[in-house]
Amino acid sequence: MTRAAPTWLMPVVAIFTLQTTSSFLNRLIPIIAPAMSEEFGWNGSSIGYLTASNSMGGLAILVGGSALLRQIGGMRTLELTLILGAACMAFFLYPSVGIALVACFVMGLSTGAANPAGSEVLQRFSPPDKRNLMFSIKQAGVPLGGVIAGLLVPGIVVLAGWRIALLVCALIVLVPLAFTWRLSAGLDERPARNG
Numbered sequence: 001m002t003r004a005a006p007t008w009l010m011p012v013v014a015i016f017t018l019q020t021t022s023s024f025l026n027r028l029i030p031i032i033a034p035a036m037s038e039e040f041g042w043n044g045s046s047i048g049y050l051t052a053s054n055s056m057g058g059l060a061i062l063v064g065g066s067a068l069l070r071q072i073g074g075m076r077t078l079e080l081t082l083i084l085g086a087a088c089m090a091f092f093l094y095p096s097v098g099i100a101l102v103a104c105f106v107m108g109l110s111t112g113a114a115n116p117a118g119s120e121v122l123q124r125f126s127p128p129d130k131r132n133l134m135f136s137i138k139q140a141g142v143p144l145g146g147v148i149a150g151l152l153v154p155g156i157v158v159l160a161g162w163r164i165a166l167l168v169c170a171l172i173v174l175v176p177l178a179f180t181w182r183l184s185a186g187l188d189e190r191p192a193r194n195g
Contacts, residue, residue, distance in 0.1 A: 011125040011187050014180045015118040016141045018078050021176050022110040023145025025085045028169055029104055031153045032092070033060030035162040040095040042193025048122050053101045057108025066113065079177050081110040086173040089166045121187050148172075179188050 021041050033047040061068075061081070069077050085107040118138045126134035149169075154163040 002134075006128050008130060008134065010183060011121050014075065014187065015121055015138050016175045017117055018075065018082070018180055019114050019138055019141030020145040020148070021082055021141075021173055022078065023142045024116040024149045025078045025082065025107055025145075025169075025173050026054055026058075026111050027146045027149035028089075028153060029164075030109070031149060032157065032162050032165060032169075035157055036092060036100070040194055042097055046097055046100075049097070050100055050104045053104040054108035055111070057105040058111030059104070059108075061109045061112030062116070065109075066116075069113070069116055069120075073184060074113070074120045075180065075184035075188050078110060078113040078117040079181060081113045082173055082177060085110050086170040087130060089170050092166060095165065125187070 029050050030047060033050050036042070037044060037046050061077075065077070072080075088103040088106045091103040094100075119135070122131070122134050122138060152172075153165055153169060156168055160168075
């Protein structure tokens with residue numbers, strides 16, 4: 001009797017979706033920051049600092065988040081960091097570079113969680129003869145997220161302003177989680193509890 005498990009298709013679609021969403025979230029900063037900086041009177045170099053803070057968030061979870069990834073699972077960790085990242089967009093409404101730096105850092109956590117989560121799931125669910133293809137599909141989410149952000153967000157900023165753009169972007173980040181949230185319970189591998 002074979003063990004009941006999802007086919008390789010659903011795990012790769014879920015991981016690809018989350019990887020694309022994470023990439024989208026973290027491409028927003030250099031797109032929206034110029035409009036914010038202009039309105040709040042921030043120095044133009046603030047965009048570089050905000051982007052660096054975002055990258056530091058990704059680095060932080062890669063260095064210090066392995067226990068969390070093991071405890072609750074890679075996909076669930078990625079989903080929770082995406083929810084936090086979407087919530088942090090609200091802090092951009094406050095005209096403080098310091099608060100924006102912290103928000104960017106938290107938004108960057110999903111970048112660090114995306115690769116370990118995707119690799120761990122696909123390692124277990126992709127058939128050996130399709131493994132290279134599955135990992136390539138997963139990685140394709142990174143440039144795709146950037147393309148979506150680069151094509152969509154500037155138009156929203158021009159038409160409706162950067163505040164509305166943030167709201168739309170938060171929804172774009174949260175909606176795919178409705179699809180992956182239930183799947184992650186079956187796709188994540190968690191350590192067995194003793195006792």
